[in-house]
Every structure is written in structure tokens, then in C-alpha cells.
Amino acid sequence: MTIQQLQYAITIAEMGSMNKASEVLYVAQPSLTGAMQELERELGVTLFYRSGRGVTLTSEGEDFLTYARAVVQQFELLTEKYGKGGVRKKKFGVSAQHYSFAVKSFAQLMQRYSTAEYEFAIRETKTLEVIEDVRTGKSELGILFLSDFNRAALEKLFHTHALEFHPLIECDAYVYLWKGHPLADRASIRFEDLEPYPCMSFEQGGTGSFYFAEEILSTYDYPRTIRVNDRATMLNLMVAVGGYTLCSGIICSELNGSDYTAVPIETDGADERMQIGYISRRNLPLSELAQAYVEELNRYLSKLE
16 A cells, blocks of 8 residues: 555545546556555455446545545655655645634635645535544544534534544624614614524534534524525625524624624523634644644634633
8 A cells, every 4th residue: 555546546536537536646547547456455445436427435435535634644744844845735724614714814824825835725614514524634624613502412523533622712692793783783682682583594404403503502493594505695684684693703894894793692591602613633733734724713813802
């Protein structure tokens, strides 16, 4: 088994096609196919299902790729520190729930490092996909929150997938809405005040679990709800229909604009505190870029405390 074979397998999985992978790797398809067949024989497992529509990972292949990505990442860290260097771009990816501060910090990171040398990726996505992206190595870090309500469920997933949660900041629950909303000037808002207006939340796919909601207080029986997929749509609906969402109160006006505000919500429940942090793979040291990104996150969030 070689590092090259691991890199080939990772690229094939990402491309979903031997043809596309051979183009990206600049390797003839017969050579690529032969390398994978040799690797499968050595391992004694089938890594890919092959069909006329491309290739997909088997269950054994998914498990193998989790370890392969970790090995390749460590190899890249080793060569970065001790090797002679090369022209191949280093990769750094982050997956996050829909937090504008995570994007702002990512932009600050990119100003510190040249995009000619590094390949950056940031993905605002569903909670389970944040966890899956870090588990598989697609992203090195994942940004999400824990609360009294979802902590046990998410920490069980972290343990199962060999992930660690690192706290960044704790926040109370706020109502996030347009400054022109009738409730925007209140010192605080109660749930009964919100009943005439639609509560918006980010869609989590078919999981249907309150534990994966990006918004705190997800178990409350909201009379009117709207599911959205992105922050821009949510912001537009705040203006168009008087919608609101529950959030951490951390507002990044540089990205979302200055037309929105966060008002504290009154609640007697124990679930009103959010602990926002990042997840990473257990026992794997963070890369230089990951460490720098965490520094940017802490720098931005420290201004709010």
C-alpha cells in the first residue's frame, strides 16, 4: 500500500468516475484502474462499486477512505514541515452551520494566506453534513453548537466518529429579525409576542430530528414555520413576511448588512444557552491553516465578550 494509491482512491471517490479522476491526476485510466485493483487485492476488500454511470464507495470503501484521508493529511503535514516543497496546492476546508462570523473569519484567514499556494473551501450546510464532512476529511474543521437539549445526541455521534468538540463561546438565545419588524425595538421578546409571525429555520433534510436543528429552542411548538436552505433567503423573508429566527445574537453586519437586529428572548427553559465551537478529528493535530482559522474565530468572538 502506498501514499499514491491512497491519493488515487481519495480522488476517485471525490470525482465519482475513473475517467474524471484520471484527468485530474494526469494518470492513464488503465494505470489508475490497475492501481486500485492491486490495492483491493492487497486489502482483501472491494472499495468501489463500478457501473456504466461511474463508481461509488462500498461500505468498506467508506470506512477505508476515512483512514486514508487521515494518513494522507498527516503525510502532507510531514512533507510540509520537512520536505523540499512542491507546486501542488495545500487544501483547507471548513464546514459550518449558517454562521456569518464563520464566513467572516474565513475571509480574514484568506487575507493572511495566498490563494495561489492554498486551495480554500467553506461549506455552509446541514448539521449532519458538517459532522460527516469532518469525519471523512472533506473538511478539517466543523462549526456547530451544543445545548442542554442536543448535547447528548451530538456527543454520541462525535464519539462514534472519533471527533472532538472544542468550545469557542457561550451565548444566550436571541430573536433575529429585520429592524423594521414591529418587535425590533423591544428590550426583550416573549414567545407569545412571536405567535403572529413565521419562525424560520434551516432545513435539515430528511432526518426529521430536533437534535440537528441549527436554531436553539427547536422543540417549541411554533404556530407558523418556514424552512429555508440559505442565509440570503432567510434575510429576504425577514423583510418580506416579517419572519424571524432564533440565534446566538452574534451579528456580522459586514456580511448580512445593518438592517437586522437581535433581541433577547424570555424563556424559563434550561435550553436557552448555546455553546458554539468547532469539531475536529480526534488525535490528529491541526494543520497550520486550521490553527490560524481558530485564531481568527477567537479574535472575532473575543470582541463580543
